[in-house]
Amino acid sequence: MTLTALESQALDALLDTLLPGGSGFPPASAVGIGGWLAARGEHAQALRAILALLPSDFAAFDPSRKEALVKAIETDHPRDFEAFVAAAYAGYYTSLPVLDVIEAATGYHARPQPFGYALEPFDASIVAVPAKSPRSWRDTQSA
Amino acid sequence: MDDTADSILIIGAGASGAAAAWRLAAAGFSVTCLEQGFWRDQTSSAQRFEDWEIVRGGPDHWSPNFRSNLEDYPVNDADTPIKPVMWNGVGGSTMKWGAQFPRFRPSDFKTRSLDGVAEDWPFDYFDLERYYDINDEIMGVSGLAGDPGNPPRKKRPMPPLPLGAGGERMAKAFDRLGWHWWVSDVAITSETYRGRGACNHCGPCDMGCPRLSRASADITYWPLAIAAGVKLITGARVFEITTGSDGRATGAAYFDEGGKARRIEAGTVIMAANGCGTPRLMLLSKSGKHPNGLANGSGLVGKRLMHHPTGLVSAVFPEPMENYAGAFGCSLLCQEFYETRPEHDFVRGYQMQLLRSEAPLTMVLGGYLPRMAWGAGHHDEFLAAFGRTASLTVTTEDLPEETNYIDLDPDLKDSSGIPAPRFHYKVSDNTKRMIDHGIARATEAFMEAGASFTRSQSILPYTGFHLLGTACMGADPDRSVVDGDCRAHECDNLFIIDGSVFVTAAALNPTPTIQAIALRTADRIIAARRERHTASASTRMGWTAERAPEPAQ
Numbered sequence: 072m073t074l075t076a077l078e079s080q081a082l083d084a085l086l087d088t089l090l091p092g093g094s095g096f097p098p099a100s101a102v103g104i105g106g107w108l109a110a111r112g113e114h115a116q117a118l119r120a121i122l123a124l125l126p127s128d129f130a131a132f133d134p135s136r137k138e139a140l141v142k143a144i145e146t147d148h149p150r151d152f153e154a155f156v157a158a159a160y161a162g163y164y165t166s167l168p169v170l171d172v173i174e175a176a177t178g179y180h181a182r183p184q185p186f187g188y189a190l191e192p193f194d195a196s197i198v199a200v201p202a203k204s205p206r207s208w209r210d211t212q213s214a
Numbered sequence: 215m216d217d218t219a220d221s222i223l224i225i226g227a228g229a230s231g232a233a234a235a236w237r238l239a240a241a242g243f244s245v246t247c248l249e250q251g252f253w254r255d256q257t258s259s260a261q262r263f264e265d266w267e268i269v270r271g272g273p274d275h276w277s278p279n280f281r282s283n284l285e286d287y288p289v290n291d292a293d294t295p296i297k298p299v300m301w302n303g304v305g306g307s308t309m310k311w312g313a314q315f316p317r318f319r320p321s322d323f324k325t326r327s328l329d330g331v332a333e334d335w336p337f338d339y340f341d342l343e344r345y346y347d348i349n350d351e352i353m354g355v356s357g358l359a360g361d362p363g364n365p366p367r368k369k370r371p372m373p374p375l376p377l378g379a380g381g382e383r384m385a386k387a388f389d390r391l392g393w394h395w396w397v398s399d400v401a402i403t404s405e406t407y408r409g410r411g412a413c414n415h416c417g418p419c420d421m422g423c424p425r426l427s428r429a430s431a432d433i434t435y436w437p438l439a440i441a442a443g444v445k446l447i448t449g450a451r452v453f454e455i456t457t458g459s460d461g462r463a464t465g466a467a468y469f470d471e472g473g474k475a476r477r478i479e480a481g482t483v484i485m486a487a488n489g490c491g492t493p494r495l496m497l498l499s500k501s502g503k504h505p506n507g508l509a510n511g512s513g514l515v516g517k518r519l520m521h522h523p524t525g526l527v528s529a530v531f532p533e534p535m536e537n538y539a540g541a542f543g544c545s546l547l548c549q550e551f552y553e554t555r556p557e558h559d560f561v562r563g564y565q566m567q568l569l570r571s572e573a574p575l576t577m578v579l580g581g582y583l584p585r586m587a588w589g590a591g592h593h594d595e596f597l598a599a600f601g602r603t604a605s606l607t608v609t610t611e612d613l614p615e616e617t618n619y620i621d622l623d624p625d626l627k628d629s630s631g632i633p634a635p636r637f638h639y640k641v642s643d644n645t646k647r648m649i650d651h652g653i654a655r656a657t658e659a660f661m662e663a664g665a666s667f668t669r670s671q672s673i674l675p676y677t678g679f680h681l682l683g684t685a686c687m688g689a690d691p692d693r694s695v696v697d698g699d700c701r702a703h704e705c706d707n708l709f710i711i712d713g714s715v716f717v718t719a720a721a722l723n724p725t726p727t728i729q730a731i732a733l734r735t736a737d738r739i740i741a742a743r744r745e746r747h748t749a750s751a752s753t754r755m756g757w758t759a760e761r762a763p764e765p766a767q
Contacts, residue, residue: 089588096593113272138589156588157579164575165265173574177601178536180416183261183573184424187414188539190376193404195358197382198397200389204362207394209328209553211320211338 072109072118077127079105084130085121088137089156090163095172099163107162117154124148220244220743223465223480225452225495227251228306229725230711230732231486232435233349237736239442243743246478247439248450248468251285251303253432259422267575270421276310276676278302285449287628287635289490291678294639296521298490298678304448305432306488307679310420312543313401313428314567314723315355317346319364321553322720325613329554331561332613335717336687336698337734339365345730345737350399352438353429353729354407357399363549364396372404375413380537380604381545384568387663393550393655398567399726400544401429415540417573428541450476453632454499455483455708461503463708469630482707482739486732489519489681489713490620494635496685497622509685509702514695516621518614520683520719523641524674525608525649527656528582529665530599537571538601545570548606551655552721560647562611564721566656569605577603583669606659608652610645611721614683641673649673680724685714700735711735 074082083100092098099105108114124144129137145152163169170181180186220243224231227249239245260266260274271280276299278286283302291297301310320339325332347368357370374397377385388395402419405412410433411425419428426433440446449471456464456477465479485492493516499508507515548566555563571577578586578596582605586595623636653670660668688694691703696715702708711732713724720727 090592091590092593093590094593094597096596141588153585156585160578160586161268161271161575164578165268167264170264170574173600176597177534177538179538179574179601181264183266183416183418184259184414185262187416188536190378190415190539193358193374193376193397197377197385198358198360201394201396202360202362204394207363207549207553208319208365209321211324211328212340 072115080130081125102166102168104162114158117158120151121155221480222482224484226486227304229308229431230728232431233729233732234736235444236435236439239444241740245444247446249448250451252448253304256422257424259424261421290623290626290636294637296678297676305430308430312419315399315401316722318720318727325718332718342730345733349729353401353434356404358397361396375404377545378540379535383663395548403427419541457501485710486712489684492714493684509704511704517616517619518683519618520612522680523610523645524677525653526671528605528669529660530667531602532666536601542570560644564610564652566606571601571603606656610648612719682713682716682719685710687715699738
């Protein structure tokens with residue numbers, strides 16, 4: 072999907088309203104989520120629907136006005152909005168810069184394989200209490 | 215294929231078809247298996263890439279309606295709150311499972327005798343015990359014997375997987391509450407096992423396992439079955455089980471990988487196409503002797519559909535736990551409320567299975583927790599939750615009702631023009647009360663464990679993994695489809711070995727029990743053949759007085 076310059080600006084502004092960055096995370100526009108969405112056909116419908124609801128000068132709105140408009144879209148057009156949010160989150164949370172932030176903050180690997188994670192081996196002392204429980208299965212051999 | 219009594223045709227290459235194929239071929243039968251899907255190379259699974267969560271939500275979704283691969287068939291799930299999920303290919307739905315691997319408990323086979331509901335099975339836990347043992351060895355189970363909540367069993371082939379921080383936290387909470395829990399038996403390797411690598415705790419087992427640590431039928435039974443001489447034909451979409459003028463099964467008609475219609479003949483036909491695929495095919499196979507569908511004189515084919523209606527409680531903990539590490543569905547289970555108790559307002563019971571944290575995109579989209587809010591607080595909310603969550607399923611026992619059923623959709627068809635299955639299902643009041651009870655208990659457990667937030671969901675929609683009861687077992691041909699040996703009452707050379715035959719559902723993941731029944735059925739077929747004492751040119755090894763070989767150690 073090809074976007075005009077104004078549409079790209081509005082889209083970036085919208086994405087940055089949803090995912091503004093902070094706490095070490097980049098804003099969505101900084102990791103190219105707009106371009107990612109435009110390049111993927113499966114998100115074209117969600118993208119067109121949401122762009123149709125944005126005024127062309129959305130990028131120039133102050134933050135509170137942007138937020139108010141986005142909330143109104145969320146209320147008045149829930150299906151289109153949820154589809155767009157899901158698409159935006161998908162692009163953001165599978166982008167390597169964002170995953171790098173997550174890894175630095177939490178240890179989570181962007182690619183679960185091939186390295187996986189090291190976990191402490193099972194310690195049988197954890198079952199000390201349940202191992203002493205009385206039998207709780209019903210014997211059916213006489214039923 | 216030889217048209218003799220010793221040629222066996224199996225429909226479906228999943229958990230049960232694979233087990234039976236191996237057992238029968240190893241005993242000398244000539245076995246062919248038709249599978250509409252294909253082999254999948256797990257070493258190239260998507261979790262080697264950063265967009266694997268997108269793949270999981272799209273082309274590798276649990277539901278065939280989302281995947282829409284050529285080998286999938288659509289399912290009309292409009293009339294059920296629990297959406298069926300399955301996977302078509304070599305290995306069947308074990309290619310998408312989490313590999314939690316419990317055995318049923320003895321009471322699960324005696325619900326009528328013990329609790330006055332449903333019916334008793336024609337056999338019990340102790341009849342299946344040796345088959346559970348065989349299956350545990352072949353699939354490769356990690357776990358810990360000694361659970362007082364279940365009958366004694368042999369030392370597990372491998373020690374348990376690590377519980378992780380979340381598991382240990384919940385274990386201690388259950389101890390303080392005085393509720394019984396135990397380490398799960400899981401079909402995931404905790405150490406190198408028969409050429410398969412040890413699990414490295416990456417998390418998303420349902421995406422396939424590049425290390426082959428998580429068991430699936432393609433990497434466990436199928437190599438053995440093929441070595442024993444089974445012929446596995448993939449891309450073979452069966453559209454009818456053929457029968458003769460006497461009503462006996464004669465084989466199957468199918469579309470091959472190129473779309474050409476073919477017929478294959480066999481002396482014995484075994485249905486292993488899961489609790490949806492099997493009744494669908496039987497209903498498609500009408501004939502003069504089977505006017506209501508194959509072996510459906512009782513009218514019960516497709517009926518008594520049972521799921522495991524599942525509620526969920528998810529919790530956020532204040533401390534980091536890295537709880538995304540580890541097999542997503544496998545650590546421990548609590549069976550404190552498993553058996554019927556007079557003080558409950560429901561009959562039978564449920565298990566609570568502990569789940570790990572979700573991956574980032576899955577979490578923010580709203581899986582266990584609500585969809586994460588956008589805006590200024592989004593990133594802090596993410597960091598406050600990610601890796602700090604755990605969930606407990608409330609997996610309930612569904613009781614059979616004829617008003618829950620699968621039939622053939624009059625309009626929806628698969629890509630070959632074959633009518634699709636249509637589900638009709640309602641959650642019973644008994645189940646709803648059970649889920650309410652379980653949600654309250656799971657919430658209590660999380661609060662005991664120190665959770666700062668909990669969220670409950672009553673019926674999870676995409677949890678129709680366990681498709682049970684739709685060609686049930688029993689002694690009375692008017693009230694069942696197959697007998698205690700899984701032989702169809704009305705077609706003596708037709709067997710059904712998947713979850714369709716379940717009399718009741720228990721409140722536990724059914725695959726080990728499905729496979730044990732498949733192995734037992736195979737042994738029944740072998741025993742019946744041995745009793746005939748006749749030579750046969752079609753057997754690969756010839757007949758001896760020996761039992762079918764035990765798996766090599």
